[in-house]
Amino acid sequence: MDDIARIERENIGFNEMDAWLNKNGVTEIECLVPDLTGVPRGKILPRGKFREERGMRLPEAVLGMTVTGEVPSSDVFNSIISEADSDLILKPDPNTVRIVPWASDPTAEVIHDCFTVDNKLVSYAPRSVLRHVLDLYAQRGWKPVVAPELEFYILARNTDPNQPLEPPVGRSGRSESGRQAYSIDAVNEFDPLFEDIYEYCDKQELEIDTLIHEIGTGQMEINFLHGDPLELADSVFYFKRTVREAALRHNMYATFMAKPMAHQPGSAMHIHQSVVDIDSGENLFSNSDGSDSSLFRGAIGGLQKFLPSTMALLAPYVNSYRRLVRDTAAPTNVQWGRDNRTVGIRVPHSSPKAKRLENRVVGADANPYLAMAATLACTYLGMVNRVEASPELRGNGYNHPHEHELPRSLNEAIDLLRETKALHDVLGRSFIAVYSSVKELEYTEFMRVISPWERQHLLLHV
Structure with missing residues (x-):
C-alpha cells in the first residue's frame, strides 16, 4: 500500500470531510503545509476546486527556504531539491480540517502532506519526519x-x-x-x-x-x-x-x-x-x-x-x-x-x-x-x-x-x-542535508548584519 492510501485509511476520509464542509457551509479552503520554519505555506482554493483537485501543487523549494525566503545553492542541497524546482504534490489530511474562526466568510483550513509524483511521502517535509519517527x-x-x-x-x-x-x-x-x-x-x-x-x-x-x-x-x-x-x-x-x-x-x-x-x-x-x-x-x-x-x-x-x-x-x-x-x-x-x-x-x-x-x-x-x-x-x-x-x-x-x-x-x-x-x-538523511543547508544559509545571512551593540561599543573604542 502506498503512503497516500495508508494516510487515507488512518484518518476520517474524504467523504466525511466533504460532509463536514457542507454542514459548515464552507466556501473557501486554506490549504496549508508547514515549511521547515513552521510557517504556513500554501494556497486558498474555492470549495469547488478543492473538491475536484483534492490537493494542490507547490514548488519543491517551499520546503527548502530560510526564514527570509532564500534558497541554498550547495551541491548537497541541489542533489535533493533540484535546481529545476519541480512540483510537490500536496494531499489534504482530512483529520486536520478546521474552521478558520476569524475569517469573514465561511472558511476552512486543512494541513497537507507532501508527496512525490509516485505517491511517496517527501522525506524532508516536517510532518513526514515526525511520521517516520512514530513509525x-x-x-x-x-x-x-x-x-x-x-x-x-x-x-x-x-x-x-x-x-x-x-x-x-x-x-x-x-x-x-x-x-x-x-x-x-x-x-x-x-x-x-x-x-x-x-x-x-x-x-x-x-x-x-x-x-x-x-x-x-x-x-x-x-x-x-x-x-x-x-x-x-x-x-x-x-x-x-x-x-x-x-x-x-x-x-x-x-x-x-x-x-x-x-x-x-x-x-x-x-x-x-x-x-x-x-x-x-x-x-x-x-x-x-x-x-x-x-x-x-x-x-x-x-x-x-x-x-x-x-x-x-x-x-x-x-x-x-x-x-x-x-x-x-x-x-x-x-x-x-x-x-x-x-x-x-x-x-x-x-x-x-x-x-x-x-x-x-x-x-x-x-x-x-x-x-x-x-x-x-x-x-x-x-x-x-x-x-x-x-x-x-x-x-x-x-x-x-x-x-x-x-x-x-x-x-x-x-x-x-x-x-x-x-x-x-x-x-532521515535527506532531511538532515536539506535542513542543515537551510540553517547554514540563515547563519550566513545573519553574519552580514551589524548590530547596535557593535556600533555602540566598537565604533570608537577599538
Missing part, C-alpha cells in the same frame, strides 16, 4: 504520548524593527511592569484577548488546558492536553496562527521568538513525554511496582547523549541561543532531576501510571513537528541502545561543573547535527 516506535509496539507547554509574549505594536519591544497596555490603561509570575490579575488585564483566543481554539477543536502568566513581563504560557505527537504538533501549528491573529485584532503583537526582549526570560516549548505499550496501554516508563523501568532510564540517557546534536532543530535561529544562558529560567545543561527546573531533563512528580520526562531545552520558536521528532528520536535511540543515564542531579543545575553541555551558537549546532550519524538514520 519506528510503532514497529517496536510502542506509542509515545506527549504534552507541550508553549510560552509566548504579548507586545505593544512595533512596526520599527530597530526599536526595542515593549509590553502592551492592559485594561487599566497601564503597561505591565516588573515580574508578574502566576498573577491572575495580570492575566485579567488582557481578558478580551484571551477570551478571543479561547473562543478561536474552541471553534478549531484545539484542546488547550491551562493558561498562566509566566515570569517575563507580558509573558504567557498555554498547556495542551496530552495525546498523539502528530495531532499535538498540528495543534501547536494552528495555535501559533491563532494567537498571532487574535493579538492583531486587539492592536497587539504576539511573538514566539525565543528571546524577544533583552532583560526578560526567553520563551520555551517544554515537551512532556511518556511511552505506552500499544496493546496493553501500560506506561513503559514504570515497572509493575512503580519503580523506574530500564526503558525510562534509557530514554533519559538518550536525551542526555543526543540533545546537543538536535539543538539546530530545538533552537533553530541565532536568537534562540540568547535564551540559553545562565540564570534566565532556561536550561544550559543536559542533566536530569526529579521536579528540578534548573536541569534540561525534568522528571515531574506523578503517579507511576503517569510517569514522564520533560524536555525543557526546546524553544518556543522551534517548528513543532521537528521539535517533537527530535525529542522522540533522542528517547528512541536511548531506549533501543540502552544508553545509561548519569546519576540524578540534585540542587541547582546552573552550579553544575559542566554547565555548558549544549552548543552555544547555531553554527556549532549545525556541525553537531551533521556529525551525529545515529540521528540521520532516525530523522
